[in-house]
Amino acid sequence: xxxxxxxxxxxxTSVATSSYYVLFAxxxxxxxxxxxxxxxxxxAVMSVAFYTAYGCVQLLDWPAFIALPLALVAALVLSxxxxxxxxSILRERKVEMLFVFIFTFMVSQLTVYLISLAFGTWSHxxxxxxxxxxxxxxxxxxxxxxxxxxxxxxxxxxxxxxxLRFSRWGQFMVAxxxxxxxxxxxxxxxxxxxxxxxxxxGALAAIGMFLYGMRxxxxxxxxxxxxxxxxxxxxxxxxxxxxxxLIAAVGLAVIQNASILFISSEWQxxxxxxxxxxxxxxxxxxxxxxxxxTRFETKTREISLAEETPSAPPSTRAE
Amino acid sequence: xxxxxxxxxxxxxxxxxxxxxxxxxxxxxGKVLGLIGPNGAGxxxxxxxxxxxxxPDSGTVRLNGQVLDGMKPYERARLGLxxxxxxxxxxxxxxxxxxxxxxxxxxxxxxLARVLFSVGSTNAAARRNAEKARDILARCGxxxxxxxxxxxxxxxxxxxxxxxxAMMNDASCLLLDEPMAGVEGQSYATMQKVVRxxxxxxxxxxxxxxxxxxxxxxxxxxxxxxxxxxxARGTVEGLISDPRLTELYFxx
Amino acid sequence: xxxxxxxxxxxxxxxxxxxxxxxxxxxxxxxxxAHPAFFATGAYVSAIAALRYGVPIPLAMLxxxxxxxLVSVIISLPALRVSGDYLMIASIGFQLGLIELLKNLAITGxxxxxxxxxxxxxxxxxxGGYAAVVWACAIAVVLVLRYITRSDYGRAMSAMRDDExxxxxxxxxxxxxxxxxxxxxxxxxxxxxxxxxxFFRFMEPDQFDVLQSAALLTMVVxxxxxxxLGPVVGAVLLQILPQAITFLNLPPSVLxxxxxxxxxxxxxxxxxxxxxxxxxxxxxxxxxxxxAPASGGTHVRGA
Numbered sequence: 001x002x003x004x005x006x007x008x009x010x011x012x013t014s015v016a017t018s019s020y021y022v023l024f025a026x027x028x029x030x031x032x033x034x035x036x037x038x039x040x041x042x043x044a045v046m047s048v049a050f051y052t053a054y055g056c057v058q059l060l061d062w063p064a065f066i067a068l069p070l071a072l073v074a075a076l077v078l079s080x081x082x083x084x085x086x087x088s089i090l091r092e093r094k095v096e097m098l099f100v101f102i103f104t105f106m107v108s109q110l111t112v113y114l115i116s117l118a119f120g121t122w123s124h125x126x127x128x129x130x131x132x133x134x135x136x137x138x139x140x141x142x143x144x145x146x147x148x149x150x151x152x153x154x155x156x157x158x159x160x161x162x163x164l165r166f167s168r169w170g171q172f173m174v175a176x177x178x179x180x181x182x183x184x185x186x187x188x189x190x191x192x193x194x195x196x197x198x199x200x201x202g203a204l205a206a207i208g209m210f211l212y213g214m215r216x217x218x219x220x221x222x223x224x225x226x227x228x229x230x231x232x233x234x235x236x237x238x239x240x241x242x243x244x245x246l247i248a249a250v251g252l253a254v255i256q257n258a259s260i261l262f263i264s265s266e267w268q269x270x271x272x273x274x275x276x277x278x279x280x281x282x283x284x285x286x287x288x289x290x291x292x293x294t295r296f297e298t299k300t301r302e303i304s305l306a307e308e309t310p311s312a313p314p315s316t317r318a319e
Numbered sequence: 320x321x322x323x324x325x326x327x328x329x330x331x332x333x334x335x336x337x338x339x340x341x342x343x344x345x346x347x348x349g350k351v352l353g354l355i356g357p358n359g360a361g362x363x364x365x366x367x368x369x370x371x372x373x374x375p376d377s378g379t380v381r382l383n384g385q386v387l388d389g390m391k392p393y394e395r396a397r398l399g400l401x402x403x404x405x406x407x408x409x410x411x412x413x414x415x416x417x418x419x420x421x422x423x424x425x426x427x428x429x430x431l432a433r434v435l436f437s438v439g440s441t442n443a444a445a446r447r448n449a450e451k452a453r454d455i456l457a458r459c460g461x462x463x464x465x466x467x468x469x470x471x472x473x474x475x476x477x478x479x480x481x482x483x484x485a486m487m488n489d490a491s492c493l494l495l496d497e498p499m500a501g502v503e504g505q506s507y508a509t510m511q512k513v514v515r516x517x518x519x520x521x522x523x524x525x526x527x528x529x530x531x532x533x534x535x536x537x538x539x540x541x542x543x544x545x546x547x548x549x550x551a552r553g554t555v556e557g558l559i560s561d562p563r564l565t566e567l568y569f570x571x
Numbered sequence: 572x573x574x575x576x577x578x579x580x581x582x583x584x585x586x587x588x589x590x591x592x593x594x595x596x597x598x599x600x601x602x603x604x605a606h607p608a609f610f611a612t613g614a615y616v617s618a619i620a621a622l623r624y625g626v627p628i629p630l631a632m633l634x635x636x637x638x639x640x641l642v643s644v645i646i647s648l649p650a651l652r653v654s655g656d657y658l659m660i661a662s663i664g665f666q667l668g669l670i671e672l673l674k675n676l677a678i679t680g681x682x683x684x685x686x687x688x689x690x691x692x693x694x695x696x697x698x699g700g701y702a703a704v705v706w707a708c709a710i711a712v713v714l715v716l717r718y719i720t721r722s723d724y725g726r727a728m729s730a731m732r733d734d735e736x737x738x739x740x741x742x743x744x745x746x747x748x749x750x751x752x753x754x755x756x757x758x759x760x761x762x763x764x765x766x767x768x769x770f771f772r773f774m775e776p777d778q779f780d781v782l783q784s785a786a787l788l789t790m791v792v793x794x795x796x797x798x799x800l801g802p803v804v805g806a807v808l809l810q811i812l813p814q815a816i817t818f819l820n821l822p823p824s825v826l827x828x829x830x831x832x833x834x835x836x837x838x839x840x841x842x843x844x845x846x847x848x849x850x851x852x853x854x855x856x857x858x859x860x861x862x863a864p865a866s867g868g869t870h871v872r873g874a
Contacts, residue, residue: 038656089843101602101659102788103842106835109785113831120824224781228667231660266675273668277649280661284653370740396742410733412856413726420723421730422741428723429743431751435719445723468855488742 005139010257016146018253019153022246023208024226025233026157027201029245032234034177034197040104041082042205042230044111046223049075049206050213051115053126064127072206079202082107083195091194108224115220123217130215149211156207157246160200164242173197177240225272232276238286248286323348323523324400324492329368329378331547338364339375340547346492346523351514353538353555354527357568360544362527363405366494370402371395383491397424401490403481405497405527409469415480416465419452420445422487452487458516459483460509475506482513492523499530511537531559543567576698580770582810583705584763587712589790589802591759596788597796597852598720599752600732602655603662605646606760607783608669611776613639613761615679618688618768623678628691632765639761640754647753651746655735666781673776684775691769705766712759717799721859728752729856782831789838795848804849809834 024046031039052074056067086107090100132144164170175183176193184190212218212226230245233252237244252275259271322345331339338361346352354362367373369380371392380387387395409418420426426448427433427441434441456462459479464472472480478498485493498510514537518524528534534541534555541555543564550567551558558564592606617635620626626634650661674682693701719725731738731745739745768774786809794805813830821829841848 038659093846095846096600097655098596098600098602099842099846102792102838105604106785106788106838106842109781110832110835110839113828113835116828117825117832225667228663231663235657235660270668270671270675273664273671276664276668277646277661280653280657281649284649284657372736372740391744392736392739393742393744396740402740404737408734408737410730410737412729412733412854414855417726417856417858418730421726421738421743424742426723426727426743429727429748431719431724431755434722434724435715441723484741 006261008138008140010260011254012140012142012146014254014257015250016143016149017257018250019149020208020211020226021229021233021249021253022153022157023204023211024230025237025245025249026160026242027204027208028227028230029234029237029239029242030160030197030204031201033240033242034173035087035194036177037087037100038104038231039198039201040101040227041086041107042201043108043223043227044082045075045078045202046205046209046226047111047115047220048078049209050126050218050223051119051124053210053213054119054124054218057126058124058128067126068210071210072203075202075206075209076199079198080195083198087194087198088191108227112220112224119220121220123219124213125215125217126210126213130217132215143215145211145215149215152207152211156204160204161242163200169193169196225269228276229272232272232279236279236283236286241286244286321348322346323383324369324525325379325381326365326369327379327381329365329380330376331364331368331373332376337361337547339368339378342378342547342549344542344549344552346525348491348521348523349518350539351518351524351526351537353534353541354525354544355531355534355541355555355558355568356544359546361547362544363496364547365544366402366496366525366527369395369494370400396488396490399489399491400494401485401488401492402494403478403485403496403498405500407477407481409477409480409484411469414466414468415456415461415472416449416452418469418480419455419484419487420448422484423448423451424487424489448487455483455486459513460505475502475504478502479506479510479513482510486513486517490522492525493517494525494527496527497529498526499528499533507533535559573698576702578810578814579702580698580705581767582807583702583709584767585787585790585806585810586709586803587763587766588760589787589794589806590709590713590716590799591756591763592787593791593796593798593802594716594720595752595756597791598716598725598732599728599749600655601749601753602659603647603753604659604781604784604788605643605662605666605669606757606787607779607781608666609639609643609757609760610764610767610783611669611673611779612642612757613764614768614774614779615673615685615764616761617765618685618774619678621689621769622685622687628689628769632691632762632769635761635765636758639764640758643757644750644754647750651749666784670776670780673779679776682776684773686773688768688772688774690772693770701770705770708762708766713799713803718859720799721857723858724748726856726858782827782834785831785834785838789834792838793841793848795850795852797852798848798850801848801850801852808849809837 024042027042028039031037031042049071052071053067056062056070057064086103087100090103134141134143164174172183172188172193173196175186175188176190180190209223229252230249233248234245236251237246237248255275256271259268263271324346326342326344329339329342331337342365354365356362364373368375371387371390371394382395382398382400385398387398410421413421425444427437427444453462453465456465459482461476461479461483464476464480469477478501482495482498495514498514499507502510511533514524514526526534526538538555540552541558542549543551543558545567551561551564588606588610595601595603595606613635616638617628617631620631620634621628646661646665647658650657673679679685692704696704720728727743727748731743731748735745790805790809791802792805793808794803795801812833816826816829816833
C-alpha cells in the first residue's frame with residue numbers, strides 16, 4: 001500500500017488539487033493583507049461563481065466559453081456590490097471589527113440560504129460529467145483536468161505576484177497594506193485600492209471555484225468549507241504573506257490527500273478542523289516562510305512596528 | 320537617591336533595524352528625566368520594552384530592584400509602573416471618571432467571584448477608587464469632566480486625562496509619551512504642575528517630548544537618543560546646546 | 572395550550588442563549604460564533620450521561636454545565652493567547668468541527684441524532700410547570716448578567732473591549748477577564764442545552780449548526796447589543812417570526828432556507844439602517860452605582 005507508485009500518485013493528486021486551494025488561499029490572504037478584513041464574503045462570491053456557471057451550462061445549455069466568463073462577471077459584480085454597499089460604508093462609519101465580522105459572516109450565510117432556495121441543497125457540478133480522461137505517465141495517472149488546472153492556478157498566481165510587484169496599482173496595493181494613512185498622504189486613493197483588491201480577490205476565488213466545480217460536486221455549503229481551508233492556509237502561511245499562503249495551501253493539499261492512507265473517509269471532513277486547532281496552538285504566528293516583496297515594503301513595516309503598538313497581526317481595532 | 324527604574328544593556332531589533340542598542344539608563348525617584356531625539360530614535364520603543372509590550376532580545380529591566388524580565392504588561396503595572404500613550408488611548412465607551420477608576424491600583428472588580436460573592440468589599444473598594452479618582456481629577460483641574468466622555472473633550476484635556484489615569488496606579492515610575500504634543504494654553508500649565516507634583520512626591524518620571532521648552536522647564540536631566548542608542552546624558556540645557564546633537568536632530 | 576407551552580419553553584431557552592451570547596460578543600466584544608456549539612455540548616453531555624450512564628438528571632445537568640465551562644476555556648485559551656482574530660477563527664472551527672464530530676461518533680447517535688432522552692420534571696409538573704421553570708431560569712440569567720455588566724466587572728469589560736493594550740498597561744489582566752466571560756457564558760449555554768435535551772428528548776447535530784449562530788447573532792444585533800433587554804426582545808421576536816412562517820405550510824426544503832434568509836437579511840438590514848438595535852444601545856457604559864442621584868448623566872454622543 002505504501003509503495004513508491006502510491007506515494008507518487010498521492011503527491012501528484014495533491015499538487016493537482018492544490019490548484020484551487022492556492023487560488024482560494026490567495027484570495028483570502030490578499031483581502032486580509034490589503035483591506036485588513038477576514039473576508040468571509042468570499043464564500044458568497046465562490047457560490048455565485050459556481051452556480052452561475054452551473055446554471056448557464058446545465059440548465060440553459062450554453063457553451064462553456066460563454067458560461068464561465070459570464071460567471072466570472074457575476075462574481076465580480078457581487079464583489080463590487082459587497083465592497084461599495086458593504087465594506088466601504090462600514091469603513092466610513094469606523095465601526096468595530098466585530099461589526100465587520102458580523103457583516104461578512106451574514107453575507108456568506110445569506111448566500112447559502114438564497115442558493116439553497118433557488119437550486120436546492122443537492123450536489124451539482126458545472127458539466128454533466130466530472131470524470132476526465134486519464135493518461136498514464138509511468139505509474140502515475142494524470143487526469144485531463146490536472147495540467148490545465150495547474151496552469152490556470154499557478155499562472156493566475158504568477159500574474160498576481162507580477163502585478164503586485166511591477167504594476168503601478170499593484171504597488172499602490174502593497175503601500176496601502178503597509179500603511180493606509182501614509183499611502184493616502186502620498187496621494188493614493190485608498191477607496192479605489194480597496195475596491196481593486198476585493199475585485200481581484202473575487203476573480204481569484206471565482207476561477208478557483210470553476211476548477212473545483214469541474215471535478216467535484218458542490219452544495220450550497222461547500223464554499224464555506226473551502227473558505228475555511230483558505231483561512232487555515234492564510235494563518236499557516238503567516239498573515240500578510242501571500243507567498244506563504246500559497247505554499248501552505250499546497251502543503252495542506254498534500255496532507256489532505258495523504259490522509260486517505262491513514263484516516264477513514266468519514267473523518268476526512270474533520271481533518272481541516274484538527275489542522276486549524278493544531279495551527280492555532282503550535283503555529284500561531286504562521287510558519288516563517290520566504291516573502292516576495294520589495295525591500296521598501298519590509299523596511300517600512302519594521303519602522304512602524306518599532307514606533308507604534310507592536311501587538312501581533314492586523315488591525316484588531318481601527319483607531 | 321537610589322534608582323527606581325534601571326534599564327541594563329537592553330537590545331532589540333526588528334528585522335534589520337535596531338531600535339534599542341545596548342541601552343543602559345536609570346531613573347531616580349523624585350527626578351524628571353527627558354528623552355530627546357529625532358523621530359525613529361527608539362524613544363517610544365524603549366517605553367514599550369520597559370512596559371513589557373515588546374520583548375527585548377537581551378538585557379534586563381528592574382523596578383525598585385525587582386527584575387521585570389518575562390513579566391506581562393499588567394504584572395509590571397501592578398508593581399508600580401505606569402505610562403501614558405502618544406495617542407492617549409482612553410477608553411471611548413467610559414466616562415472620564417470611569418477611565419480613571421479602571422486604572423486603580425486595587426481593583427477587586429476585576430475578579431468575577433468577588434463581584435458576585437463579596438459584594439460589600441468590592442463596593443467599598445469601588446467607592447474608595449471613585450473618591451481617589453475625583454481627587455486626582457481635581458488636582459488636574461478636570462473636576463468638571465468626570466461625567467463626560469472622551470469625545471466631549473478637546474485634545475489637550477484628553478492628554479491630561481491620560482496622565483491623570485496613569486496616576487491612579489500609585490506608581491513609583493511614571494513614563495509619559497509626548498504629553499505636550501497638541502496641548503496648549505491652560506492645559507499646558509496644568510500639565511507642568513501635575514508632573515512636577517508627581518516628582519515632588521518621589522515618583523521617578525520619564526518624559527519623551529519634542530517640545531524643547533517643556534523639557535527644559537521640567538526635566539532635571541536629559542538623555543539624547545539616536546537610532547536606538549543613548550548618545551549623551553546631561554542637563555537639558557547642555558544637550559540642546561551641543562552642536563553635534565543638534566545636527567543629528569535636525570540633520571539627515 | 573400544550574403547543575403554547577412548547578413555544579414558551581423554546582422561547583425561554585433562546586432568551587438564555589441570546590443573553591449569554593450578548594455577554595460575550597456585545598459586552599466583552601469577543602468575536603465568537605461558537606455559542607450553538609456550547610449549547611450542543613451541554614445538551615449532549617447531559618443527555619448522554621442520563622441516557623447511557625444512568626446519571627440522575629440534576630447531576631447530569633450539573634455535569635453538562637461543568638464540562639461546557641471547561642471545553643469553552645480549553646478551546647479559547649490557545650486562540651486568546653494570540654489575538655481576538657484567532658478567537659474568531661477558532662470559534663468558527665469549533666462550531667463547524669463539533670457538528671462534524673457529533674455526526675460521526677457512535678455515542679452521540681451520529682447524524683441520525685439521539686432519541687429517548689429521559690425527561691426531567693415534566694411527568695411531575697407538566698409542560699406548563701416546565702415552562703415556568705425555564706422562564707425562571709431565563710429571568711435569573713438576564714438579571715445576573717445585567718448585574719455583572721453594571722458592576723465593576725462590567726466597567727473592566729468595557730475598558731478591555733475599547734482598548735486592550737491600554738487596559739493591560741493599567742495593571743488589569745485581559746486574558747483572565749476574557750476566559751471568565753467565555754467560561755461563564757458558555758456554561759450558561761450548556762445549561763440551556765441540558766434544559767432543552769430533557770424536555771424535547773430528541774436532538775440531532777444539524778439542529779445546532781451554523782444557522783443557529785446566525786440566529787443568535789440576529790437576536791442580539793436586532794434586539795440591541797450591549798443592553799440587557801435587547802437580547803430578550805430579539806429572542807422573542809425571532810422565535811415568533813419563524814413560527815409564523817411555519818404556519819404557511821411550506822415544504823421543509825423551502826422553509827429552512829427561508830428562515831435563514833429572514834435571519835441574515837434582518838441582521839444586515841439592521842446593521843446598516845439601525846445599527847443600535849430595537850432597544851437602543853447606550854454608547855457609554857453605566858454602572859449600577861451611577862444610577863444614584865450623583866450624576867445627571869448628560870451624555871450626548873454619536874455612535
